[in-house]
Amino acid sequence: MKSIDKKWTLDRIDPQLAWEAWEPSEKEPWDRARVSLLYRRASFGANADEVAKGLSKSPTQILDELSGRETSARSVGFEDESREMAKAVLGTSEMKQLVAWWLLRMLHSPTPLVEKLTLFWHGHFATGAEKVQDVELMYQQNQLLRSNALGDFRALVQGIAKDAAMLIYLDSVSNRKAHANENFARELMELFCLGEGNYSEADVQQLAKSFTGWEIRRKQFRFNSYQHDDSLKTLLGVSGIESGERAVDTVVDHRSMAPFIVRKLFRFFVSEELYPADSFLEPLAKKFTETNYAIEPVVRMILESRLMLSGWSVGRKIRSPVELAIGWMRTMQCTSNVNFLADRLRTIGQSVLFPPNVKGWEGGRAWINSSTLIGRANLIYELVRNENTRFGGEPLDPFMASKSIRDPQQLMAWFSDLFIAEQLSAPELAKVSAAVSKESSDKWGLATLSHLAGLPRIHLS
Amino acid sequence: MDATHPTQSNIMTNSINRRAFNRSSILSASALAIGTAVPDGWVRSLAARLTDEKQKDRILIVIQLSGGNDGLNTIVPYADERYLKARPKLAIPKSDVITLDGSVGLHPSMRGIAKLIEDQKFATIHGVGYANPNRSHFESMDIWHSCQRKESRGSDGWLGRLFSHAMTGDRVDSMGLHLGGEPMPLALVGRGIQTPSIATVDQFRWKGKTDSMREADNGTSSEPGAAKQGNMESGGASEREADGAGLLDFVSASTTAAMQASDRLEKALATSDSAGDFPDSQLGEKLKVISRLILAGLNTKVYYVTLDGFDTHANQAVAHAGLLKQWSEALSAFHRRLDQAGQGDRALVMTFSEFGRRVSENASQGTDHGAAAPAFLSGPHFGKPFYGEQPSLSDLDDGDLKFKIDFRSLYATVIEEWLGQPADPVLGENYSKIDGIKLG
Incomplete structure (x- = not known):
């Protein structure tokens, strides 16, 4: 092969x-x-x-x-x-x-x-x-x-175009005929379907007109025909577009x-x-x-x-904050206080339901900076010490015992096998061992997991 | 850095003597670093230019108003009939405007800035933008940050390039610092340079601090960190990039930078006093931290912060007033604090937004994405409050104001007049400086 x-x-x-x-x-x-x-x-x-x-x-x-x-x-x-x-x-x-x-x-x-x-x-x-x-x-x-x-992607886009939260977010709750609001129309092409440079400013204006009369009333989508510009629009080279739904299809089919x-x-x-x-x-x-x-x-x-x-x-992807935290917890069969988790995810750049802007999270290297690196290590540090944290329903020590993990070296090997994209190198293992040995001996499990979280390699998937 | 070069040693001795801050251990680290960096002739000439005592201590603070600030309701052409006509609901009436001359005035929220103008410490540059304006937030912001359009864009930003060129190997602190929870601005990205990005200083302390993170070595290479940096600087699809190891190098270098910056900031803030009457706002808090770092003797040259929320497509009036108030109050508090400490002449603040907004308001009592808008400089003495020429409200480009001054001319002015560096290598080509602005 x-x-x-x-x-x-x-x-x-x-x-x-x-x-x-x-x-x-x-x-x-x-x-x-x-x-x-x-x-x-x-x-x-x-x-x-x-x-x-x-x-x-x-x-x-x-x-x-x-x-x-x-x-x-x-x-x-x-x-x-x-x-x-x-x-x-x-x-x-x-x-x-x-x-x-x-x-x-x-x-x-x-x-x-x-x-x-x-x-x-x-x-x-x-x-x-x-x-x-x-x-x-x-x-x-x-x-x-x-x-x-x-x-079905088409159904998803049609749904989003009438989704109350989206239309509130992009100011389209009341898109009036007299002066169309371009915000949603622009992002539909730029960010949701086509990418910047694949449409013209005229397309933005035509698409915005197609959505006039699309409103949100009592948390529901409503079509207000009095406010709809029913002229036939030409969008992305396609003429004769009369409705917003047709306009969405035209964008999707581009x-x-x-x-x-x-x-x-x-x-x-x-x-x-x-x-x-x-x-x-x-x-x-x-x-x-x-x-x-x-x-x-x-x-x-x-x-x-x-x-x-x-x-x-x-190893070619950087774990997003959610991938790091949820991934770590799923791997460790860990449960904890999710409000704590949500708060720490916010500090390291991925507050779900609160994306930074309409472009969402940039991803990749943008996840990593001085603050987020320290925040990522702190998240694991605090998570293992949180009083609500359990591993397989138990405190850490019995959990490790159930996996036959008896010392820092065994824990490192077990964790590395499950969580690290490429195995940890000997110098990395030695570094963590040395750091753990400086801490009180009855807390070696917590110490090992915390120090592993300080290694750069933990961020790669 | 060439160890026999007298200029740099002078700078180091001067700056060490001038400030009480104890840097003895860092000084020896810098001494070790001398001889490792290899400046070309051009960088050497830069270093020579840095001898000017004033320019050497100067600091630039960039405030980015994200979302597209409505320039027309910031610097208001209240006397222009066309403005009133285009903005039946949103126009600021003459009675509310803080009038400056017979034709334009400030939004009523900008009392603090009005005082700065009175003290000749604030300048508005009219009609800043660029040819063929792009009305996407992200694309336009990237153009401002990189100075290049998408087709020809590299991976670095204008300040990152400035750092690469002016980096002389003797720095205690990073050239730039980004303060804020949003991703690192492209403007600060430079090849082979790790600029710290810090959400808040409180979060910037590692709880499990030990050597495992401090001496972050990825274990795949026996070479020291400096060699990895060199590898990154070469850029492009190097072998390590190709086999995926480039990503690990990046995370490792970032981890080392994070630990260094965390230690430095902790020490700097421990020695600084927290005086200063700053407004209780997001931007106020950021500028307060920056003032503390400056007064604690951090030798970072460029600080970068953003204030978001200017994308006012709907119900603009209240939101915009609040944002301008926040900006104006925080900015004036910042300059006041540095003035009190006798260091007001060290800081230049540049405020910009990715574009202005359409001249005509929309039906949601808001404004859509536009083009040219004013940009602002504050801190040093300005001979007059306005530079350039207010764009015409009748000669529009598809409903938008036409730019009169390319934003790269603004950058050229800041880079050359304020920081004393040649601008061409940073901007990629020659842009004339803005007429009449003398910061030297």
Whole structure:
């Protein structure tokens, strides 16, 4: 089988080869490292049990489970519980309760790929709760993103165009005929579908006119025909557009949409480091177009690809704050105070439901700066010492005992195997050992986990 | 740095003598660093220019008004009929404007700035922008930050390039510092330079501080940190970038920079007093911290902060008034604090936004994205309150004001007149300085 050399730059890799489904071989066996990689990218990381069991499943089977292709008793139970909790959250009208609810879903969902993509679409159709200021509307949008997360992109965009939280965020609650508000129209093309440079200022104005009369009344979308400019518009070279829905379709059907969206998926799942040529992403764009913009097939194509599972992608992504924190907790079978978690995520740059602006989180190297690096290490430091924190339902010491971990070296090896993209080097292990040895001996577990969080390599996925 | 070069040693001795701050341990570290950096002839000439005592101690503070500040309701052409006509709901009436001359005045929230103008410490530069304006927030901001359009853009920003050129190896502190929770501004990104970005100083202390993070070494290389920096400086698709190790190098170098900056700030703030009457606002808090760092003797040259919320598509009046008030109060408190400490002549503040807003208001009592807008300088003595020429309200480009002064001319003025550095290598080509602004 042809393989992809870890050191190759993208321009040396044949796109067809890159996006073919990976298959195990003698040289590239289905091993713990690959199971762990798949869980890091398609979920938020795997715990010891998941890695062990994953060895006897195929990548496809794992993705079936993570995406909830077949309904399981566990997922039905989880969704029932989640729905009950959501009711309680809406009753409080507190945004931080909704944030906590979502973080709990990310921590405990049996179908984490759905949550991961919900997070992707939240960053894509970024909407800030600080402006919407309505828990119910943020919940509605979150559910819209979740129910279409792996579904139909066109339906998702049509839904977003009438979503109350989005229209409040982008000032389109009352888009009047007399003077169209351009904000949503511009972002629909620039950030949501086409990318800057693929439309003209005239297109922005025409699209804004198409949305006149689109209003939000009593938290619901309403079409106000008195305020709708019903002239026929010409948008992106297509003439005779009479309705806002047609206008959305016209944008979705534009030739630059598929390359734009698959590039963003590539960045999210594979690497934000390199900027591949359009031709490299062409097989993905083709799949997206051929499936009539179905999201799941192209996402699975990325996750099951040779580029992903050959090992080329290992360590090429910086963990987002959510990926770091939720990933660490899922790996450690850890539960804790989610309000604490939400607060610390905010300080390291990813406050869910509060993206920095309509462009969402930039990702990649932008996650890393002096403050966030210190904040990331502090998050783990405080998490392991939080009085509410449990590992597999227990304090750290019995948890380690149940895994037969008896000293810092064993803990480092166990943790490194599950959580670190590439294994820790001898100097790194020595450094952590030395630091741990300076602390009181009965706290070696806490100390080891804290010091591991100070290593640069922990931030790579 | 060439150890035999007399200029740098003078700078170091002078600055050490001049300030009571104890830097003995850092001094020896700098001495070790001498000889490792290799300046080309051009950098050497820069170093020579830095001997000017005044310029050497000068500091630039950049305030970015994010979202597109409505220039017309900031510097208000209240006497212009066309303004009143285009803004039936949003125009600031003459009776409310803080009048400055017969034609323009300030938004009524800007009392603090009115006082700065009275003291000749504030200048407005009319009609700043660039040709073929882009009305996307992100693209336009990137143009301001990088000085380049998307097609020809590299990965660095104008201040990052300034740092790369003027970095002389003897610095105790980073050349630049970004204070704020948003991602690092592109303007500060430079090749081979790690500029700290700090959300708040309270969060900037590592609780599990030990050697594992301090001496962050990624363990893949036996070479010291300096070699990694060199690798990053070479840029492009180096071998380490290609095999993915570049990302680990980046995180490792950032970790080292974080620890250094954290230690430095902790020490600096411990020695500074927290006097100064700053408004209780986000920008007020940021400028207060910056004033403390400056007065504590940090030798950082450029501080960067943002004030967000200027994207006023709907119900602009109240929101905009609040933002201008916050800016005006924080800015005047900052200059007042440095003046009290006798260091007011060291700081120049430049305030800008990625674009102005459309001349005509929209139907949501807001304004959409526009083009040219005023930019502002404050701190030093200015001969007059206005520079350049107010763009015409009748000669519009698709409903927007036309720019009269390229923003790179503003940068050239700041770089050459204030910081005493040549601007061309930073800006990529020659831009004339703004007529009449003398900061030398």
